Amino acid sequence: MTRWLQSGIPAEDRLLLEKRSENQPCPLPDPSSPGHLQVWGVRLDHWASHAWLQRLPYRLSPEELQQTLDRPAQPGEPIHVLHLPLNDNWWKPEHLSHLRRVQAVWDPSPQRTRLLRLIGVNAYCIDPEQPSNGWLRDPELSLLGVPRPDQLPCAELVILGSLGSGLDGALPSRTIALPAYKALAEPEVDLGELPTNARQARALAAWLQQCQQRGFQLVRVHPTPLERSYDHYQALSNSPTVLSCQLFDGPISLETITSELEWRSHGSLPPAVDLETPTAAVSMLWEQGQDSRAPVAVCISLHNYADRIHAALESVYAQDYPDLELIVVDDASTDDGAECVQTWMSQNAGRFARTLLLQHQSNAGLASARNTAFAATRAEWCFVLDADNCLEPEAVSACFALAQQMSPEVAVIHPLIRDCPDSLGSPATGLLAPLPWGQDRLRRGNYIDAMALVRRSAWQLVGGFVHIPGGWEDFDFWCSLIDAGFQGVQCPQVLARYNRHPDSMLATSTQPRIRAIARQLQARHPWLELPMAAKDV
Secondary structure, eight states: OHHHHHHOOOHHHHHHHHTSOOOOOOOOOOTTOOOEEEEEESOTTSHHHHHHHTTSOOOOOHHHHHHHHHSOOOTTOOEEEEEEOSSGGGGSHHHHHHHHHSSEEEESOHHHHHHHHHTTOOEEEOOTTSOOOSTTSSOOGGGGSSOOGGGSOOOSEEEESOOOTTTGGGSOTTSEEETTHHHHHSOOOOGGGHHHHHHHHHHHHHHHHHHHHTTOEEEEESOOHHHHHSOGGGGSOOOTTSOSOEEEOSSOOHHHHHHHHHHHHTTSOOOOOOOOOOOOOEEEEEEEOTTOOOSEEEEEEESSOTTTHHHHHHHHHTOSOOSEEEEEEEOSOSSSHHHHHHHHHHHHGGGSSEEEEEEESSOOOHHHHHHHHHHHOOOSEEEEEETTOEEOTTHHHHHHHHHTTSOTTEEEEEEEEEEEESSTTOOOOEESOOOOOOHHHHTTOOOOOSOSEEEHHHHHHTTSOOOOTTSOHHHHHHHHHHHTTOEEEEEEEEEEEEEEOTTSHIIIIIGGGHHHHHHHHHHHOTTOOOGGGSTTO
16 A cells, blocks of 8 residues: 555556455535535536535535535545546645545446445445535526527437538537537636636536436537546536437538447447449440450549549559550440540550440449449459549559569558648648558558558459448458458558548548448448447447
8 A cells, every 4th residue: 555655556556456356435514514525537627516516415505605606625524536537647645645635535436446445435426316416506698608508499309519621510400509609618728717717617518408307409519528538517517308419520521420329329339231233234445455464454444433543543544564454444434534534545455465434324332333343353453543543653563573573362462642631733741541461450440541452362262352332342442451461561652642632442442331321331340349339429
């Protein structure tokens, strides 16, 4: 004990403590006289401290409770602590020493309360179901600058925070939204303004509680680390018709929120669906060099990128590797992208060992387009390129030179990629996820772009790309290769350009459906640990 109080409790000792039977606290102190009350951790200018203050079992009026908070402790007066630590600093020796000297410590965490008891602290766990002591009764709601909950129209949802770029403006008029919630919940002020902001924080706690009591479902978007570390919203009184405030990482659409709330209300996750990669009838629009045996093919998938495909084609033309196939699959575009490619191929076919333009008669998706291209080539290696991106002149030669030195277990050579936002011709801002291939690194999410050299026999063995509604076909493909025992290697040269723009598949399809996509991949590859696959993000 002396060592702990001098230097803190190390992690290994905490594990031993957790296996011991806890000490029982002393009888509860007199509920009519808490002595001097202190709040540790979450300050009084944060609403959470006030939400928990109302759960302390004191028989005091709000005015009397306020006095115990405002005045300094008198000599010999018992001290009670509302313990709401922000992090693991509560294990520090000076913190533990003080807690052992106070009369009572109130903590909302059962695990933390138990550990405090084991080291001799007179700790009590706060029951969030404990009847309110009236602390949140009649606060100054006018401090918030928003209507009282009883002045609001009936609404199913109250959105706390911004959904994300472009999504707030799409909210229906009857949805109640506080996009600037963070400014109310966590004012960035000097300590000298604490009394004023403590009143505002108390008002916010009361406002949130009244919303829940009226049956409004609170939804917190972009929660802070404090909100993620411990669910302080459980201290608010709740209506039996709604869940406690639900946290969502953004950006997220209102449609996704509604769907997620439905599953959370049942305490489960939506079941994984059976995936089927569509196939489409294929027409050949152009072919030259049908007898080619080039070892490498660049495979481009195209859908409604007539304004961008020319730059991609020119980047393939500029490759310094001579013996090259170029295969483009148009996935039933509604613009003139296929015509642009056909015209370009007719003018530049002599540069390539083989050029081939195929067109799906119906839209089948990115996975199907890539599979069509891979199936059509005779090359041993395929460099994947989407129509809105570009290759550097050395991309094929550098990656293929590395591929020729690899064992058969290596199925992917992926280069470093420039990240170029906004539009074609924009300056690069850095590299797109420069980490090398690794199963442990891929476990929590994809960072390897589809622009990579892929061994065609490995593609064939795993069954090709699989259609994932919303995207991440490349991530699923990498996982399938890992499942089959294949590996990847990074080519440590900047050899490609990723053009980030608002019309990309990532922006328009993947991000709005990120949770459903993550859960689908988690079900297909159980070794993944995707944060967005959890039911509470």
